[in-house]
Amino acid sequence: YPSALRSGAVRKTTNIVCTISDDRGEEPTYASVPLSELMTPSYGVGDALSLLWFKKLLPPWASRFIELVLVTAADHGPCVSGAHNTIVAARAGKDLISSLCSGLLTIGPRFGGAVDAAAIAFKDAQERGVPPDEFVEGLKKCGRRVEGIGHRIKTAENRDKRVELLSRYAAEAFPSTHVLAYAKSVEAYTLTKASNLVLNIDGCIGALFVDMLMTADQFSPAEVDEVLELGALNGIFVVSRSIGLVGHALDQRRMKQPLYRHPWDDVLYASPERPPP
Amino acid sequence: YPSALRSGAVRKTTNIVCTISDDRGEEPTYASVPLSELMTPSYGVGDALSLLWFKKLLPPWASRFIELVLVTAADHGPCVSGAHNTIVAARAGKDLISSLCSGLLTIGPRFGGAVDAAAIAFKDAQERGVPPDEFVEGLKKCGRRVEGIGHRIKTAENRDKRVELLSRYAAEAFPSTHVLAYAKSVEAYTLTKASNLVLNIDGCIGALFVDMLMTADQFSPAEVDEVLELGALNGIFVVSRSIGLVGHALDQRRMKQPLYRHPWDDVLYASPERPPP
Amino acid sequence: YPSALRSGAVRKTTNIVCTISDDRGEEPTYASVPLSELMTPSYGVGDALSLLWFKKLLPPWASRFIELVLVTAADHGPCVSGAHNTIVAARAGKDLISSLCSGLLTIGPRFGGAVDAAAIAFKDAQERGVPPDEFVEGLKKCGRRVEGIGHRIKTAENRDKRVELLSRYAAEAFPSTHVLAYAKSVEAYTLTKASNLVLNIDGCIGALFVDMLMTADQFSPAEVDEVLELGALNGIFVVSRSIGLVGHALDQRRMKQPLYRHPWDDVLYASPERPPP
Amino acid sequence: YPSALRSGAVRKTTNIVCTISDDRGEEPTYASVPLSELMTPSYGVGDALSLLWFKKLLPPWASRFIELVLVTAADHGPCVSGAHNTIVAARAGKDLISSLCSGLLTIGPRFGGAVDAAAIAFKDAQERGVPPDEFVEGLKKCGRRVEGIGHRIKTAENRDKRVELLSRYAAEAFPSTHVLAYAKSVEAYTLTKASNLVLNIDGCIGALFVDMLMTADQFSPAEVDEVLELGALNGIFVVSRSIGLVGHALDQRRMKQPLYRHPWDDVLYASPERPPP
């Protein structure tokens, strides 16, 4: 339809096109499914999200997986960039939404935003049958890191429990988990290089999301790629972490914490020479 | 604890206090509940949210209610302020998070942000036994509108289905719905004044949230008031609508919609006289 | 015009009204003044701002005052909430605008956002001839602080140089500075209570802005009040500080600073007891 | 210094590095220049910005150029993405900063954010002596547009006055304008292809900024490239347009404009078939 939509005639008559929901009838619909149906016991948050983002009704194991990701990534303590900025804004007396957005705007390549990139890379390498060592060394040659691999604190001996929990769910519920298996083989190789080069939460969510999309029997191969390219997986992290960020803002308000000011002695002031006029 | 927390000694040693989650141990905890427990089948998104915001494990009917609110408020079409601004930002080629925040920043008193105010007002009037007509006329005398009442399009004959669906769930699942009943008695009165003065979605969520908090057997009266004053209920709307806003951003990207420019002929340019120098 | 603008007829034909600028003709105009005129040597940034916000061409001493405020408030180091959040976002690899907005969203009642409130309070008390001690004690009785008074570090012996510099300019350039004089008399009183209860930069800008508006011979008394109530003075702080925030984002990018993570040992984790199911 | 700064020792002792300003002494300094000096008549907003972003004191003609850019780009009417989203947020009853950020978050590749890309491309082609036709056709072959060229409405016959005004200033004030001349030769070629392929305001600011940086006698060639790569030129557009966005927010508040809702009949609802379960 997108091409049809944008034919001359249509373009002349309306300035906006929307394909995900409709608020005009007696009740709202998400991808043509009426809300009343979504409120029956067999549906939940994962289904609403899937309809609005993918226009699909997923099998229960897949909707549940989306919800488990929402639960798993909802918060990871007050020290990460997002929670920290939300806390600082809340302590400056700002309203809930300003505090939330101040934190959300830190999500990106180094924090929470490597999910799609990891998904795309693992999927491509797995499909082309690239051996893990070649995959890693190839990226290294281009000066690039392996997205979805590496952690500040977690190691082979002290794995990230969140990765383990999501993997365990998938092992039981998914028809197959080829891309996760590939990601784990990459981890097996990177762990021979350094013990903190574990599969991280972004990489795990990315790999499993591809496995879910490919085995849910609803997405054509082109549709899977489209979902990844649109950046939808980072969207899941964003929605999920919003829960934690709102939680942190409420927490600071509840405790009436005062204005945060970063301590002077934690800053290196390296002012330049006074410039010539 | 907040008073304890903020005793002199503690304040000296750390600059930040966090009471909602802990990322230091083997696995993250939300309000001391380990994540692995939250991933078992009896828990879901509503429980994670409730732990991070309220530090409570709610009964299943209450967690399910939170999830139904997340589903119900997830989207309401492309025309409302939030979706519109997200669409405009996405069409300007902006990334997912910028587009989301551009939309989120429109949520406020006139759009999606009347939930807490409605909850507080209905609860207070219900508890003090104020007759509905007095409640409405009292606000009118102060020049204030009834928060949670009124709709652009919906009327007595053409009710908001979302209100009906949430009410029906509560009637079946909640121990009691006194505050909703009160809100409906207010609606009965306002409908005698104008047929569009129906209980709207903000009012319905607000009233039912109070009923949930008061009958879930977990919150002291003071805790209920604290939740309302902190603005947590607007937070639910915000998290829920994030799902729809991300959906709209993905939708515009998928269709490769061009830069939006508001049509000149829809603007009244009312420039002043050239000011004197 | 606003009333005229919103008469029935007009409302029917356009959805948007704009009174500050016009982009339709051969060249853009700001409040009906063509841009080409604003680019002649007698005009500058202060004039553009004044036309777009107030629809006035101010006398040179007043435009220069606006520019001096823009210079004075442009930055105040990396430790304040706004700069800090911008720095954290930039170090998370976010683009310039996301980093800027993450910082801007911290500006509010406790940081940079007390200018209008201080202006309104000082103006009102000065006009009603309230003695400074009564003014301060009156606020105290209502449990309110004096907006524009107080500083974490500055004291009677170690004044805020920015306040001194702006005051000195006004003493030379303004026709009169009654409201600033009043603010200083308030400071004289509060300094008898504690030595850090100095007139701060928000209070100084607020008081002087009122003096400027009232003596520039362009604003009716009602227009002065409108400017204050609209929150325009906080707008000046916001535009000014944007310069510093962008500077901090560029600074972090230039130095390729890594992801910031707040140190664990600076956080008090005060998790609650595990809640009962 | 950046390398020095990031040597092991320094990194251990402080978590934050700042090189642009210092708030610790008796008065704040911007790049080691005390504020009191910046408030003397020979300095202005352009100088503060230049110190905080580039750590340079520019010659007066260059500071004035920065200020003229701030004036020129401050607003371009209510129809562009940024102003539109700010207007919608203000009409939803949101505070000044939320409204501003909702608009700022639309600035990007298609609106106001092509300045650096244009500057980099024009500079590179001019230095390598690429003939304009080759430059344009080379980009075309890669499927890329010429950044800084093209306009929805402006044409050869109806030029963008803002481009003309900035060019005229530079012709008089700059030591030389080689990059602008190159950009105009590119325009001469693109105009043979279509009459709306004029040099636009982003392209003009980009080209002239390079000319300014290269002839101001303060920047080494490597420093010029660093300024461009950091995205500083887009920063100028952002700061400048903030003035207009705040103006639009104040304008809507002043007129007490109601909640904006995009008209249903301007939307094509293209909902998909109901997805199979």
Ligand SMILES: CC(C)(COP(=O)(O)OP(=O)(O)OC[C@H]1O[C@@H](n2cnc3c(N)ncnc32)[C@H](O)[C@@H]1OP(=O)(O)O)[C@@H](O)C(=O)NCCC(=O)NCCS
């Ligand atoms: C997550 C991350 C930032 C943690 O980094 P860190 O522990 O601070 O590690 P450092 O940046 O100090 O790197 C230590 C060494 O491991 C290497 N390394 C780290 N992550 C790597 C990766 N993903 N692929 C390849 N090598 C990696 C580094 O090159 C470095 O080696 P060197 O000293 O020879 O240059 C990092 O692993 C990373 O960038 N991962 C990829 C992006 C990603 O998945 N982000 C998701 C975050 S949830």
Ligand SMILES: CC(C)(COP(=O)(O)OP(=O)(O)OC[C@H]1O[C@@H](n2cnc3c(N)ncnc32)[C@H](O)[C@@H]1OP(=O)(O)O)[C@@H](O)C(=O)NCCC(=O)NCCS
């Ligand atoms: C939602 C709302 C903005 C819709 O407004 P609208 O249909 O455009 O209605 P108008 O503002 O044109 O008002 C029409 C008449 O109804 C009255 N009215 C509207 N909502 C009212 C309310 N909540 N309480 C009392 N009177 C109300 C108005 O005063 C007006 O009467 P008047 O012409 O005598 O002045 C409005 O009902 C409202 O502000 N409700 C309260 C806030 C709220 O619940 N917001 C949640 C939004 S989801």
Ligand SMILES: CC(C)(COP(=O)(O)OP(=O)(O)OC[C@H]1O[C@@H](n2cnc3c(N)ncnc32)[C@H](O)[C@@H]1OP(=O)(O)O)[C@@H](O)C(=O)NCCC(=O)NCCS
């Ligand atoms: C700027 C400010 C936050 C600095 O606060 P601080 O140095 O941390 O001061 P504290 O909050 O610890 O207060 C110390 C004492 O001074 C009093 N005090 C501080 N500012 C006061 C003010 N503006 N008016 C009256 N009393 C004030 C406090 O009540 C407190 O007295 P107490 O111990 O008897 O309760 C504070 O002065 C303030 O809120 N000022 C008003 C708002 C304002 O102008 N903000 C602009 C910021 S640029």
Ligand SMILES: CC(C)(COP(=O)(O)OP(=O)(O)OC[C@H]1O[C@@H](n2cnc3c(N)ncnc32)[C@H](O)[C@@H]1OP(=O)(O)O)[C@@H](O)C(=O)NCCC(=O)NCCS
């Ligand atoms: C500003 C801009 C979006 C206006 O676009 P527009 O008037 O809507 O033009 P269209 O996108 O409809 O393009 C019309 C034709 O001109 C061509 N064209 C437009 N801008 C072009 C450019 N900068 N370089 C090369 N060709 C261009 C298009 O390819 C198209 O040709 P086609 O029909 O054979 O494909 C566009 O010119 C552009 O992208 N410019 C480059 C980015 C830029 O400078 N942005 C700054 C905005 S202030």
